Amino acid sequence: xxxxxxxxxxxxxxxxxxxxxxxxxxxxxxxxxxxxxxxxxxxxxxxxxxxxxxxxxxxxxxxxxxxxxxxxxxxxxxxxxxxxxxxxxxxxxxxxxxxxxxxxxxxxxxxxxxxxxxxxxxxxxxxxxxxxxxxxxxxxxxxxxxxxxxxxxxxxxxxxxxxxxxxxxxxxxxxxxxxxxxxxxxxxxxxxxxxxxxxxxxxxxx
Amino acid sequence: xxxxxxxxxxxxxxxxxxxxxxxxxxxxxxxxxxxxxxxxxxxxxxxxxxxxxxxxxxxxxxxxxxxxxxxxxxxxxxxxxxxxxxxxxxxxxxxxxxxxxxxxxxxxxxxxxxxxxxxxxxxxxxxxxxxxxxxxxxxxxxxxxxxxxxxxxxxxxxxxxxxxxxxxxxxxxxxxxxxxxxxxxxxxxxxxxxxxxxxxxxxxxxxxxxxxxxxxxxxxxxxxxxxxxxxxxxxxxxxxxxxxxxxxxxxxxxxxxxxxxxxxxxxxxxxxxxxxxxxxxxxxxxxxxxxxxxxxxxxxxxxxxxxxxxxxxxxxxxxxxxxxxxxxxxxxxxxxxxxxxxxxxxxxxxxxxxxxxxxxxxxxxxxxxxxxxxxxxxxxxxx
Numbered sequence: 088x089x090x091x092x093x094x095x096x097x098x099x100x101x102x103x104x105x106x107x108x109x110x111x112x113x114x115x116x117x118x119x120x121x122x123x124x125x126x127x128x129x130x131x132x133x134x135x136x137x138x139x140x141x142x143x144x145x146x147x148x149x150x151x152x153x154x155x156x157x158x159x160x161x162x163x164x165x166x167x168x169x170x171x172x173x174x175x176x177x178x179x180x181x182x183x184x185x186x187x188x189x190x191x192x193x194x195x196x197x198x199x200x201x202x203x204x205x206x207x208x209x210x211x212x213x214x215x216x217x218x219x220x221x222x223x224x225x226x227x228x229x230x231x232x233x234x235x236x237x238x239x240x241x242x243x244x245x246x247x248x249x250x251x252x253x254x255x256x257x258x259x260x261x262x263x264x265x266x267x268x269x270x271x272x273x274x275x276x277x278x279x280x281x282x283x284x285x286x287x288x289x290x291x292x293x
Numbered sequence: 294x295x296x297x298x299x300x301x302x303x304x305x306x307x308x309x310x311x312x313x314x315x316x317x318x319x320x321x322x323x324x325x326x327x328x329x330x331x332x333x334x335x336x337x338x339x340x341x342x343x344x345x346x347x348x349x350x351x352x353x354x355x356x357x358x359x360x361x362x363x364x365x366x367x368x369x370x371x372x373x374x375x376x377x378x379x380x381x382x383x384x385x386x387x388x389x390x391x392x393x394x395x396x397x398x399x400x401x402x403x404x405x406x407x408x409x410x411x412x413x414x415x416x417x418x419x420x421x422x423x424x425x426x427x428x429x430x431x432x433x434x435x436x437x438x439x440x441x442x443x444x445x446x447x448x449x450x451x452x453x454x455x456x457x458x459x460x461x462x463x464x465x466x467x468x469x470x471x472x473x474x475x476x477x478x479x480x481x482x483x484x485x486x487x488x489x490x491x492x493x494x495x496x497x498x499x500x501x502x503x504x505x506x507x508x509x510x511x512x513x514x515x516x517x518x519x520x521x522x523x524x525x526x527x528x529x530x531x532x533x534x535x536x537x538x539x540x541x542x543x544x545x546x547x548x549x550x551x552x553x554x555x556x557x558x559x560x561x562x563x564x565x566x567x568x569x570x571x572x573x574x575x576x577x578x579x580x581x582x583x584x585x586x587x588x589x590x591x592x593x594x595x596x597x598x599x600x601x602x603x604x605x606x607x608x609x610x611x612x613x614x615x616x617x618x619x620x621x622x623x624x625x626x627x628x629x630x631x632x633x634x635x636x637x638x639x640x641x642x643x644x645x646x647x648x649x650x651x652x653x654x655x656x657x658x659x660x661x662x663x664x665x666x667x668x669x670x671x672x673x674x675x676x
Contacts, residue, residue, distance in 0.1 A: 146556070147555075148539075148554070150535050150536050150538070150539035150554070151539040151542050151543060151554065153536070153539065154536070154539045154540045154542075154543055155543065157540075158543065190555055190556065191522070191558075192523065192528065192555040192556055192557065192558045192561075193555065193556045193558075194558075195558025195559060195560045195561060196531050196556040196557060196558045196559050197556075198559060198560075228553065231522070231553055231617070278546050278547075279542070279543060279546060280543045280546050280547050
């Protein structure tokens with residue numbers, strides 16, 4: 088009888104433990120504290136002290152990131168936005184925020200194409216790998232900004248990335264996760280608006 | 294000889310029966326077509342302060358089917374300030390565009406600024422359905438006051454109103470060559486011509502409405518097939534409109550409404566988001582939602598398909614990951630359009646009047662929320 092009670096108790100406890108286990112598929116956004124610990128020491132001073140550029144390779148979603156930065160309290164004067172910026176135009180020892188993901192309509196609006204955009208992305212990565220600039224790669228468009236048109240450009244940019252921010256729906260196949268490393272950390276966010284927090288940290292905004 | 298006569302008589306009887314049968318078919322379908330073309334739905338709204346006509350902006354449309362109403366709702370406190378044009382019914386086979394404009398017409402109150410609402414941008418396209426599509430002519434929306442019936446028309450101007458058409462449509466403003474069908478497509482005809490093809494005359498009237506009233510924002514409401522990439526999206530003219538759309542994207546996302554933004558391409562001419570941004574000072578937007586009846590792979594084309602968006606072939610396509618956007622009910626499609634319009638206005642106000650100066654914001658109210666429409670259905674908010 089005692090053994091039966093022990094067995095039943097173990098079963099009940101097992102159900103409780105399993106039932107209380109958090110859903111591992113539910114990803115949580117990095118907290119401001121998480122971001123702060125990792126980024127603040129290595130990046131905060133850099134963005135405050137250096138020239139910052141905002142551009143896109145793929146011509147998608149850059150205005151959303153500009154609005155994210157506005158929501159973070161970053162003034163337009165704190166950076167230079169140029170959708171067709173080239174690596175050659177970027178001054179040494181600066182920081183480039185590169186929004187990746189391709190829009191066919193965006194390419195048409197800018198009068199460019201995937202090949203030219205990929206060439207720009209490769210040039211930024213090369214300059215970053217030579218230590219002349221810091222490269223922050225941002226992807227917020229989810230699966231819509233992945234696929235044949237986008238992935239080549241994204242891959243080229245990630246080859247030189249020093250820091251990557253991605254909305255998690257774009258990393259369903261671990262494309263970004265596989266490119267991440269200690270030298271190029273990846274932060275995954277549930278939505279684009281969650282990027283307000285890391286941008287505040289990067290620009291030292293309370 | 295006798296057999297020959299009998300054969301001739303038999304042939305004559307068969308011929309007469311065929312002719313008679315054909316006449317019956319022609320009479321029945323002709324009457325159906327005539328009745329549908331002349332089924333003139335009258336829209337109105339409790340807060341409309343005046344009604345203008347397209348012919349006020351292009352006299353060539355007087356006494357034509359294209360002389361649509363323009364409903365104007367002026368601010369109760371001040372009509373000065375920003376203004377908005379809600380453009381419904383550009384493509385009558387994309388019904389949430391019209392329904393959203395009707396929802397605004399029948400509920401909207403404007404405190405500051407002016408809102409212009411067009412429910413039937415291309416009235417000729419409401420006079421017939423798309424040939425060979427087998428689509429219903431009407432669909433029903435249940436309301437608190439009974440079932441309300443709306444027309445389901447075609448994408449393009451009727452041949453009755455625009456014929457003959459060139460094999461290749463050369464867009465006059467750009468010289469770009471488009472398909473024959475696009476000669477009758479309002480959203481390939483902007484900025485239009487005062488004395489061009491019928492569809493261009495309609496486009497010209499809308500362009501002049503915007504210019505002569507210096508309308509601040511124009512939002513053209515559409516639907517797309519679920520397999521089309523530009524879906525659940527705001528397409529915006531580059532520059533200021535794109536910035537507002539991007540601001541709206543973030544706030545819609547915070548409200549749990551996922552949407553994407555696309556920049557109007559410079560090499561695709563004749564569309565509202567391209568030409569109205571070029572030829573007027575308006576901030577030009579176009580919104581898309583996902584409509585199964587708009588697509589190519591649906592099954593039998595029923596009223597239910599238009600309203601519920603449910604279709605087993607689209608369900609299969611979704612399971613296989615082949616769709617750009619999940620097909621949705623007409624209630625969700627309207628709720629999306631409505632929430633997007635309201636957010637675009639809010640984003641405009643936030644960007645252009647951050648300090649809340651008097652008469653610098655467009656202040657609109659009395660619209661249901663996204664969740665209201667999703668919970669109760671659009672019929673709850675129609676008269």
